[in-house]
Amino acid sequence: VMTQSPRSLSVTLGQPASISCWSSQSLVHGNGNTYLHWFQQRPGQSPRRLIDQVSMRDSGVPERFSGSGSGTFFTLKISKVEAEDVAVYYCMQGVAWPHTFGQGTKLEIK
Amino acid sequence: EVILAESGGGLAQPGESLRLSCLGSGFNFNMSWISWVRQAPGKGLEWVANINHIGSETYYVDSVKGRFTISKDNTKNSVFLQMDSLRVDDTAVYFCGRDSGWGSLDYWGQGALVTVSS
Secondary structure, eight states: OEEEEOSEEEEOTTSOEEEEEEESSOOBOTTSOBOEEEEEEOTTSOOEEEEETTTEEOTTOOTTEEEEEETTEEEEEESSOOGGGOEEEEEEEOSSSSOEEOOOEEEEEO | OOEEEEEOOEEEOTTOOEEEEEEEESSOGGGOEEEEEEEOTTOOEEEEEEEOTTSOOEEEOGGGTTTEEEEEEGGGTEEEEEEOSOOGGGOEEEEEEEEOSTTOEEEEOOOEEEEEOO
16 A cells, blocks of 8 residues: 555745655565656646656656655655646555555645 | 557446557557556546566456456557446546556556446
């Protein structure tokens, strides 16, 4: 089970934001890799991957997005929120089947 | 440019069947795992199923096991989701995505709406 907190977040432009994601089991595979990914879904759009395997930012993803964590606890941080960051953010575990998403965190601008 | 395009959505009554297709282009489809993820109206994302590059391995979420079948035809650059015994709670937008490994979907389609209602 993947649990995200908070479920919603209201942030002033230019301020930081942080989203936490807990797993009920370790997401470390026997090969040593950790299969926790982050996705962004803007209103009316398909999801988009932001972060692969805890901390690897996708091409084109702004540097203000960063991922960290290990084992069962992970964090997505936005250093300075911009208007285009309004979206729902999901963590997802891929270490075991079925793969599972967190419930999502809705980011709004205050 | 990588493109994934879903088709085949629509309206079905409970107990009926629908078949979704996902057509991929712009990448080596033969070497790619493909996943299906769905999103019920106003709800979050739910991983549904995936299939390996040659179609020999498939995995499903428990709620669709025995009712949905994922398959892959590399000659047509397509993945299919056969949905049988549909239920009202299968109503959702269904996205297909290229799985770059261990559930990490790096490209997504635009989604296909499936509505199950009497």
